[in-house]
Amino acid sequence: MWRTSANSLGSLSVKGSTPTASRVPKRHDRRIIIHFDYDCFYAAVFEAENPALKRLPFAVQQKHIIVTCNYEARRRGLRKLQLIKEARQVCPEVIIELGEDLTRFRNASKELYGFLKASIWSGRAERLGFDEVFLDVTDMIDYNVELLNSSALKTSFFHLDRGDPTVGFAYDAREFCDHIFPAKVSSTAEQDDPTVRGNEDVLALRLKLGSHLALYLRQQLAEQKGYTATVGISTNKLLSKLIGNVHKPTDQTTLIPPYLPDSEGRSSIQNFLDDHDVGNIPGIGFKMAHKIRNRVLAREARFDAGLLYGGTLEDVKVRDVRTHPSMSPESLEALLSGPGSPKGIGGKIWGLLHGVDDTEVGKAREVPRQISIEDSYIKLNTMDDVLKELRMLSRSLLCRMRLDLTEAEDDDDVVTCLDDERQEMSTINAENHHQHPKSVPRRWLAHPKVLRLTTRPRPPLRPDGTRSRSFTRISRSGTMPTFVFSLTETLEHLAERLVDEALVPIFHKLHPEKHGWDLSLMNIGATHMEETAADKSTGKGRDIGRMFRTQEDVLKAWKVEDRGVAPEDFRLSAAQNVTIDEAEQPRDYYGHKDNGAVDRDDTEDDYHEKDNGKLARITNDDNAEQQIPQPIQGFIEHASDVGLDTEVDEGWDSEEGASKGGELCRICGAVMPSFAMAAHERFHTQSN
Numbered sequence: 001m002w003r004t005s006a007n008s009l010g011s012l013s014v015k016g017s018t019p020t021a022s023r024v025p026k027r028h029d030r031r032i033i034i035h036f037d038y039d040c041f042y043a044a045v046f047e048a049e050n051p052a053l054k055r056l057p058f059a060v061q062q063k064h065i066i067v068t069c070n071y072e073a074r075r076r077g078l079r080k081l082q083l084i085k086e087a088r089q090v091c092p093e094v095i096i097e098l099g100e101d102l103t104r105f106r107n108a109s110k111e112l113y114g115f116l117k118a119s120i121w122s123g124r125a126e127r128l129g130f131d132e133v134f135l136d137v138t139d140m141i142d143y144n145v146e147l148l149n150s151s152a153l154k155t156s157f158f159h160l161d162r163g164d165p166t167v168g169f170a171y172d173a174r175e176f177c178d179h180i181f182p183a184k185v186s187s188t189a190e191q192d193d194p195t196v197r198g199n200e201d202v203l204a205l206r207l208k209l210g211s212h213l214a215l216y217l218r219q220q221l222a223e224q225k226g227y228t229a230t231v232g233i234s235t236n237k238l239l240s241k242l243i244g245n246v247h248k249p250t251d252q253t254t255l256i257p258p259y260l261p262d263s264e265g266r267s268s269i270q271n272f273l274d275d276h277d278v279g280n281i282p283g284i285g286f287k288m289a290h291k292i293r294n295r296v297l298a299r300e301a302r303f304d305a306g307l308l309y310g311g312t313l314e315d316v317k318v319r320d321v322r323t324h325p326s327m328s329p330e331s332l333e334a335l336l337s338g339p340g341s342p343k344g345i346g347g348k349i350w351g352l353l354h355g356v357d358d359t360e361v362g363k364a365r366e367v368p369r370q371i372s373i374e375d376s377y378i379k380l381n382t383m384d385d386v387l388k389e390l391r392m393l394s395r396s397l398l399c400r401m402r403l404d405l406t407e408a409e410d411d412d413d414v415v416t417c418l419d420d421e422r423q424e425m426s427t428i429n430a431e432n433h434h435q436h437p438k439s440v441p442r443r444w445l446a447h448p449k450v451l452r453l454t455t456r457p458r459p460p461l462r463p464d465g466t467r468s469r470s471f472t473r474i475s476r477s478g479t480m481p482t483f484v485f486s487l488t489e490t491l492e493h494l495a496e497r498l499v500d501e502a503l504v505p506i507f508h509k510l511h512p513e514k515h516g517w518d519l520s521l522m523n524i525g526a527t528h529m530e531e532t533a534a535d536k537s538t539g540k541g542r543d544i545g546r547m548f549r550t551q552e553d554v555l556k557a558w559k560v561e562d563r564g565v566a567p568e569d570f571r572l573s574a575a576q577n578v579t580i581d582e583a584e585q586p587r588d589y590y591g592h593k594d595n596g597a598v599d600r601d602d603t604e605d606d607y608h609e610k611d612n613g614k615l616a617r618i619t620n621d622d623n624a625e626q627q628i629p630q631p632i633q634g635f636i637e638h639a640s641d642v643g644l645d646t647e648v649d650e651g652w653d654s655e656e657g658a659s660k661g662g663e664l665c666r667i668c669g670a671v672m673p674s675f676a677m678a679a680h681e682r683f684h685t686q687s688n
Contacts, residue, residue: 035240041131060099136361177211238357269355274319372525380519394495448526456521
């Protein structure tokens with residue numbers, strides 16, 4: 001068996017005396033993270049619905065631009081963020097579908113996310129937007145590394161199920177799967193420290209297993225769901241996301257060791273990151289990147305003011321920042337800190353520039369932290385236009401709340417509920433007066449307590465007619481009105497009330513002016529989720545209503561019934577002279593299980609002497625034999641067969657020992673001790 005110490009990869013420092021090496025942050029490389037990026041996701045969703053589109057130039061439109069297009073369209077000159085007019089000139093035969101309704105994309109994203117999450121053990125699967133997913137597969141890799149046979153790595157078997165050793169796939173543990181970076185593998189023998197060299201070998205082995213698992217998941221995604229993806233494999237979210245972009249589309253890349261710099265500061269990570277523009281590093285936004293560029297260039301960095309989504313005209317590489325004499329965690333903290341910035345932002349950015357990212361892959365949440373809907377505009381400057389857009393956004397927000405924050409009340413309704421949701425989501429934008437399906441009762445998983453409105457006004461024009469660039473958003477919040485939680489009112493009606501009673505007052509507080517706002521964006525959000533009563537530990541208390549609805553089934557196994565005669569199953573079994581299987585044996589009157597065949601060769605009209613010598617008859621205090629009603633006699637015989645004490649001649653046990661026998665009520669046929677018969681007869685008298 002292959003024995004490794006994966007924990008030794010957890011915290012390694014770098015030996016070296018150079019200034020660069022001494023400033024490298026500590027690495028933690030014991031995880032294996034796989035990043036999935038679905039290829040041309042919006043277009044792929046339409047292609048999944050209509051596979052014929054895969055062979056044709058196809059694009060998805062939002063507003064007046066192309067938001068994505070398939071690779072057939074890209075081969076003919078189309079690109080993302082291209083104007084529709086320009087796209088038709090470049091490729092007149094392109095097929096364009098409107099993609100402003102995000103419902104189909106959201107549903108497809110959830111389906112694919114659920115598929116990938118179910119394929120791993122840890123449950124650590126995190127979505128980033130609609131088309132990206134991070135998977136933490138560390139536990140699967142560690143488990144399979146321990147099972148490796150170092151003498152037969154070529155014929156290894158990757159186990160996908162701890163409980164079933166036959167579930168998995170064969171692979172060659174000696175090789176990486178598909179592409180690697182760098183393409184030419186350098187020997188770890190160049191490392192000065194033998195401990196570092198040994199840990200790099202262990203890391204390389206674990207990354208090899210990760211690359212084979214990634215290929216398997218890609219194949220399953222394509223075969224079972226019809227989607228392709230570009231995949232990156234490394235030891236944190238930052239590196240796995242970036243390394244996957246090296247080979248696109250429908251491919252994968254693994255960032256291989258050495259991860260730790262040698263005495264000259266060389267490593268695979270730094271060689272990979274150094275050529276990236278600082279603004280392309282995840283976690284470094286436009287404002288931060290602009291400040292860093294200004295500091296490195298010692299002047300204001302130029303950018304293209306004509307691009308709606310921003311774009312720099314001067315690249316400042318990671319290498320430029322990392323090696324700049326004035327750059328350090330402390331200087332970045334001073335440069336980037338300010339109102340709204342998290343504490344320690346300088347150290348975090350310095351770590352990202354060196355490929356260090358210790359953020360965890362978040363586990364899936366039952367309830368999202370917030371739900372928001374936004375749209376951008378060329379110019380939004382009148383109240384009528386604002387009201388129109390607020391109604392559209394409100395209707396979409398309420399629709400999302402019903403989809404993401406409610407569930408079927410009964411588990412049996414889940415499948416039906418999902419079908420109804422898909423039907424509702426596809427219809428809601430075509431019908432103004434659409435009501436949530438009533439066929440399946442639903443309940444709220446959480447109630448958002450806060451309603452937030454966010455806008456982005458454009459700065460005023462300069463005297464020369466130009467406008468300064470601004471991405472500043474302003475927000476105002478209020479209490480979420482409770483009427484939005486009605487599941488019987490139409491979405492159109494609720495959206496009207498939400499705008500009139502909540503959003504318009506917030507808007508007036510945000511923009512006291514009557515006109516001239518020149519808004520380029522509006523966003524409304526539901527935040528501060530408060531989970532409702534549920535059976536899960538995260539719920540606020542217990543769902544009493546659901547408990548009462550399900551208690552009949554839950555308590556069925558412990559239910560006790562008081563019957564005056566033997567159960568029908570016993571008498572039928574006795575009459576038919578059958579043998580009852582162990583799994584189907586009924587319980588007798590006292591709750592005991594019959595132990596075998598039931599023999600009823602005797603004639604019920606006679607008194608019977610059983611194997612244990614006891615007589616199946618009932619006597620009163622005068623020792624006069626009574627005729628036993630047939631149902632009671634059959635029950636007594638059956639009780640004798642299963643070993644119960646039916647010799648009622650000897651009386652009922654009592655502390656005083658006063659009773660020596662049982663009496664039979666001539667009215668109802670009930671059997672009871674002699675001392676109870678007088679009270680029983682009075683019961684019949686009062687009833688009459």
